Amino acid sequence: MTATPSPLPATAPLPGAADDWLRLDQQICFNLNAASRAFNGVYRVVLKDLGLTYPQYLVMLVLWEHGTLPVKRLGEHLRLDSGTLSPLLKRLETAGLVRRERSARDERSVEVRPTEEGAALRRRALEVPRRIMAATGFDLDEIRDLSTRLHRLTAALDTAVADGA
Amino acid sequence: MTATPSPLPATAPLPGAADDWLRLDQQICFNLNAASRAFNGVYRVVLKDLGLTYPQYLVMLVLWEHGTLPVKRLGEHLRLDSGTLSPLLKRLETAGLVRRERSARDERSVEVRPTEEGAALRRRALEVPRRIMAATGFDLDEIRDLSTRLHRLTAALDTAVADGA
DNA sequence: GGCAATTTGGTTGCGCGCAATTCAATTGCG
DNA sequence: CGCAATTGAATTGCGCGCAACCAAATTGCC
Structure with a gap:
């Protein structure tokens, strides 16, 4: 058995406050x-x-x-x-x-x-990046932007772990 | 030995065309x-x-x-x-x-x-999300935006794999 | 009814990812 | 110098993540 390509939407019916957080x-x-x-x-x-x-x-x-x-x-x-x-x-x-x-x-x-x-x-291996980019369907700028955000995110998370939480 | 929290910057000196791609x-x-x-x-x-x-x-x-x-x-x-x-x-x-x-x-x-x-x-478990959010240092809107992009990305990638590349 | 195709979970095998431990080499401090 | 502390790799153990395969139940088609 393999993973379903498209999982159910992550949205749910009830917007209770605590549930919302989870x-x-x-x-x-x-x-x-x-x-x-x-x-x-x-x-x-x-x-x-x-x-x-x-x-x-x-x-x-x-x-x-x-x-x-x-x-x-x-x-x-x-x-x-x-x-x-x-x-x-x-x-x-x-x-x-x-x-x-x-x-x-x-x-x-x-x-x-x-x-x-x-x-x-x-x-x-030189052709690999192009094929990956094609699979994302994203343009270069969007990828770059996403990359930058993720880099910031990683740095913040690593710092948080290093600081013990 | 554990992973270094802050990896070396992913930037490199030479901006050769092919190297750039990789x-x-x-x-x-x-x-x-x-x-x-x-x-x-x-x-x-x-x-x-x-x-x-x-x-x-x-x-x-x-x-x-x-x-x-x-x-x-x-x-x-x-x-x-x-x-x-x-x-x-x-x-x-x-x-x-x-x-x-x-x-x-x-x-x-x-x-x-x-x-x-x-x-x-x-x-x-109710307190978990707040602690995670705190660790990211991101605000709610930014997280939501990132989430949306990533969801789109996942969908595109899954489709690409399903289509055989 | 009867038999093939499909659906659902489980199992196996392999490659990470990471904590914890071990060991040898090196460094530093008196 | 001598010895403790540090550093760099390797190893062990465990939990995913996923492909490949299997068995049992169900569905569908005749």
Whole structure:
């Protein structure tokens, strides 16, 4: 059984005060969550040819842009920690797209670099953004605006968590 | 090791044409993904007292609003399938918040209803939305606007996937 | 009635995402 | 120098999210 493409509308009949809060609350984050998963679904289709998952694609994007990076830096770019990255990078290495080696200068650090094959994959990835954009049906300005708001939102939320609530 | 609260800025030095696309692409969905995870982090903190994860909270929201629902309907509201809901509901049942029983009219269907304890939890959940809103630092209108856009986005993406790309 | 197609949930398998723990290397402080 | 504190990765454990597959009940068509 698969998820229904169009969920029931999030609106409900009774506008009781407390109920309103609980429903609005649902819309705030639920819609964000749903959009994120919907994006994931599109990427799943588009990235299938490349043999990448969406998080793996993000890692390759960063590596294509920066060349070689220690796991730590990669995690800072992607907002991910080693608990997520270590197994993911191991899979990318098994797939032959990436190499990992301990830094000579600092034996704690592990440098991640794209292989020849990984670097070559970049060419085929160039068409991905256009296909994703097409799937959204949004124009560039709207996407940019949304992006900016979401970035602000993430920053605010991270700050709130760091401050303990 | 935990994720760094403030990731490096997603901007990069060289504005080459193709690179631009790949970086913008990253911003579109990456920011959405990051915001979704950041929200999850805030909910994790706020919901700890209630003993709920965020997806479990969403299920309880729907049940509080609608009373009793078959798994199918629950999935339509939440955009989730049985592969996700079955184990989740089993955990909620183990926690004593929910009961599941086969429908008498249609033996295929499983009706999910909140228990006394599950219904009682609603009172304690009433303060959650306010705390989340506070963490975002956004005002109601902005949240509503964002919600609407994201809803449109989700619909467009789901349609695109259904149409095979 | 009888049989195929559909519907509904459940199960399995895999890949994140993240907290918590562990371990080695490095840094810093006396 | 010597030792505690810090840092960087890896590992473990658990809960989604989803595809793929399965079983049972129901519906529909003849």
